[in-house]
Amino acid sequence: xxILIVDDEPLIREVIKEYCALExxxxxxxxxxxxxxxxxxxxxxxxxxxxxxxPKLDGFSTxxxxxxxxxxxxxxxxxxxxxxxKLMGFDLGSDDYMTKPFSPKExxxxxxxxxxxxxxxxxxxxxxxxxxxxxxxxxxxxxxEVKLTxxxxxxxxxxxxxxxxxxxxxxxxxxxxxxxxxxDDRTIDTHIKMLRNNLKQYRDLIVTVRxxxxxxxxxx
Amino acid sequence: xxILIVDDEPLIREVIKEYCALExxxxxxxxxxxxxxxxxxxxxxxxxxxxxxxPKLDGFSTxxxxxxxxxxxxxxxxxxxxxxxKLMGFDLGSDDYMTKPFSPKExxxxxxxxxxxxxxxxxxxxxxxxxxxxxxxxxxxxxxEVKLTxxxxxxxxxxxxxxxxxxxxxxxxxxxxxxxxxxDDRTIDTHIKMLRNNLKQYRDLIVTVRxxxxxxxxxx
DNA sequence: TAATATTTTCATAAATTTGTCACCTCATAT
DNA sequence: ATATGAGGTGACAAATTTATGAAAATATTA
Numbered sequence: 001x002x003i004l005i006v007d008d009e010p011l012i013r014e015v016i017k018e019y020c021a022l023e024x025x026x027x028x029x030x031x032x033x034x035x036x037x038x039x040x041x042x043x044x045x046x047x048x049x050x051x052x053x054x055p056k057l058d059g060f061s062t063x064x065x066x067x068x069x070x071x072x073x074x075x076x077x078x079x080x081x082x083x084x085x086k087l088m089g090f091d092l093g094s095d096d097y098m099t100k101p102f103s104p105k106e107x108x109x110x111x112x113x114x115x116x117x118x119x120x121x122x123x124x125x126x127x128x129x130x131x132x133x134x135x136x137x138x139x140x141x142x143x144x145e146v147k148l149t150x151x152x153x154x155x156x157x158x159x160x161x162x163x164x165x166x167x168x169x170x171x172x173x174x175x176x177x178x179x180x181x182x183x184d185d186r187t188i189d190t191h192i193k194m195l196r197n198n199l200k201q202y203r204d205l206i207v208t209v210r211x212x213x214x215x216x217x218x219x220x
Numbered sequence: 221x222x223i224l225i226v227d228d229e230p231l232i233r234e235v236i237k238e239y240c241a242l243e244x245x246x247x248x249x250x251x252x253x254x255x256x257x258x259x260x261x262x263x264x265x266x267x268x269x270x271x272x273x274x275p276k277l278d279g280f281s282t283x284x285x286x287x288x289x290x291x292x293x294x295x296x297x298x299x300x301x302x303x304x305x306k307l308m309g310f311d312l313g314s315d316d317y318m319t320k321p322f323s324p325k326e327x328x329x330x331x332x333x334x335x336x337x338x339x340x341x342x343x344x345x346x347x348x349x350x351x352x353x354x355x356x357x358x359x360x361x362x363x364x365e366v367k368l369t370x371x372x373x374x375x376x377x378x379x380x381x382x383x384x385x386x387x388x389x390x391x392x393x394x395x396x397x398x399x400x401x402x403x404d405d406r407t408i409d410t411h412i413k414m415l416r417n418n419l420k421q422y423r424d425l426i427v428t429v430r431x432x433x434x435x436x437x438x439x440x
Numbered sequence: 441t442a443a444t445a446t447t448t449t450c451a452t453a454a455a456t457t458t459g460t461c462a463c464c465t466c467a468t469a470t
Numbered sequence: 471a472t473a474t475g476a477g478g479t480g481a482c483a484a485a486t487t488t489a490t491g492a493a494a495a496t497a498t499t500a
Contacts, residue, residue: 011305079304100304101317103296109337149446166357186488187448193490209357210456210487211370217356369457370487406477407459413479430467431476 002044003111004028006036006062007051007077016049019104020111033057033065040066047115049107050094051077067093073118075110077102125160127218130202132160141200151176152195159206159216168213188214221335222246222264226256226282227271227297236269239324240331244395253277253285260286266340267331270314271297272307284312293338295330297322345380347438350422352380361420371396372415379426379436388433408434 003025005013010031017027028043030036032054039045048066052059063074073095095114098107125132131140137153139146148156154176159167169185177183192214196203207217223245225233230251237247248263250256252274259265268286272279283294293315298307307317315334318327335341345352351360357373359366368376374396379387389405397403412434416423427437 009305011309015308015311101298101302101307101319103314103316104308104311105313105315106334106337151447164353165355183447184449186450189488190448190490192488208488212357215356371458403459404461406461409477410459410479412477416478428477 001115002026002028002046004030004036004039004043004045004048006030006033006048006054006059008032008054009051012051015104016107019108023108023112033059033062036062037065037069040069040072045070045072047111048072048074049077049111050074053079063094073114075107075114127202127205130199130205132156141202146198146200148195148198151191152198155191155195156199159214163216163218166209166212166215170213172213221340222248222266223331224248224250224256224259224263224265224268226250226253226268226274226279228252228274229271232271235324236327239328243328243332245331253279253282256282257285257289260289260292265290265292267335268292268294269297269327269331270294272302273299280310280312283314287313293334293340295327295334347422347425350419350425352376361422366418366420368415368418371411372418375411375415376419379434383436383438386429386432386435392433 001024003020005016005020005027006029007013007016008031013029013031017029020027028039028045030039034057036048036050037057040048050059050063050066054062057065059076059078063076066072066074074093076094076097077100078097079100095118096110098110123133123135125134129140129142133139134157139148139153139156155172158172158176169188172188173181173183173185192206192208196206199205205216205218207215209215221244223240225236225240225247226249227233227236228251233249233251237249240247248259248265250259254277256268256270257277260268270279270282270286274282277285279296279298283296286292286294294313295316295318296307296311296314297318297320299320315338316330318330332341343353343355345354349360349362352358353360354377359368359373359376375392378392378396389408392408393401393403393405397407412426416426419425425436425438427435429435
């Protein structure tokens with residue numbers, strides 16, 4: 001597993017490198033975007049850890065360029081939380097982000113998670129004749145498209161990605177509506193109702209977990 | 221889940237403690253490194269939240285000592301002013317960081333994430349053909365789902381997590397119903413009855429401890 | 441801007457869960 | 471064997487929780 005660490009601070013590179021060594025990753029380093037692009041072109045890199053704040057070529061621009069060359073998973077490092085919001089707005093295709101300060105252990109955990117995720121890129125979910133196309137943001141039952149509103153689609157996606165796990169209303173609100181939603185818990189119920197109606201014969205896949213929330217359940 | 225909070229500021233400990241209580245974590249406190257080490261030695265602690273800036277023995281040194289005794293996951297708290305690269309250089313194996321000021325909610329989320337990563341969270345209990353899926357809030361006997369009401373599920377979960385320990389009615393009431401329940405002791409009996417009925421062939425796992433309470437007993 | 445679609449709130453209905461009680465059964469000590 | 475106290479059980483009213491439809495508020499699109 002070959003990993004490229006891009007950060008202008010040598011101490012940080014050093015620490016990450018040490019932890020990666022423990023995982024038997026082969027580590028390449030770059031101290032700015034230009035260097036990083038060079039290494040990307042000339043090596044078979046599996047994953048990149050990329051700092052945003054860098055001289056010469058910043059992380060954003062570097063990321064953009066990298067994605068034009070090869071589709072390598074990237075974990076972004078940002079110094080401030082505010083930067084993260086900006087990040088989300090741009091959505092340039094990073095696979096994860098970390099806000100400084102973070103622990104090297106967590107970075108390793110995220111690297112592993114991203115590698116696992118990207119090895120088998122799931123862009124479709126199928127159960128019987130129900131098909132969810134995450135890329136196209138569309139849902140089909142058989143050959144018929146199921147018309148869902150954006151919220152319904154997000155809700156269904158989140159359910160599907162957490163198959164067989166009971167999700168509380170709070171959890172759903174914070175994940176789908178965002179931490180800054182201050183509306184009523186019960187809004188969920190209405191969306192569930194509509195989603196169920198739209199899911200026709202699959203409406204029962206969304207199970208209510210009384211006094212708790214809802215669950216997308218596939219019986220095995 | 222037992223958590224140790226180490227910070228010299230009582231107010232911060234208090235706030236964290238309150239939020240942890242909501243998650244049913246058992247909270248221990250220490251106001252400096254020395255105290256922390258003492259608690260670590262004498263208790264089965266699952267995770268530690270450790271401030272870096274402390275009198276007597278600072279967070280880094282404490283972390284180092286802790287890791288030499290037991291491998292307990294640690295989340296470090298640092299004030300804004302400490303530079304990330306400096307932190308990173310000193311780090312000796314923390315599992316996550318949080319910078320002050322932080323939201324208690326985020327701390328809880330990180331605690332959960334670390335517990336999950338370090339496999340401290342058990343999400344399934346199995347005994348013969350009886351299976352309790354904590355994530356899905358469901359119980360199975362063989363392949364059949366056992367339909368339990370919320371209280372029954374909580375009751376069973378609590379029993380299972382206290383296997384072979386006799387639990388008094390008061391204990392059950394305060395843990396499951398909450399400290400603010402002022403109803404009748406015997407309410408428990410009715411719920412036990414229903415739970416037993418639902419557990420079918422496993423009904424006898426819930427043993428009556430006369431003049432005391434009940435016990436979830438697995439004979440070995 | 442108007443028209444349309446989506447999201448949210450809210451009141452009410454429906455369903456489920458709960459707590460209590462009275463009566464029954466059982467274990468235990470005398 | 472019997473008295474006594476503790477637990478077991480069924481019934482049911484009360485409380486809680488969810489489902490639903492309709493209307494109001496927002497956002498989106500033409």
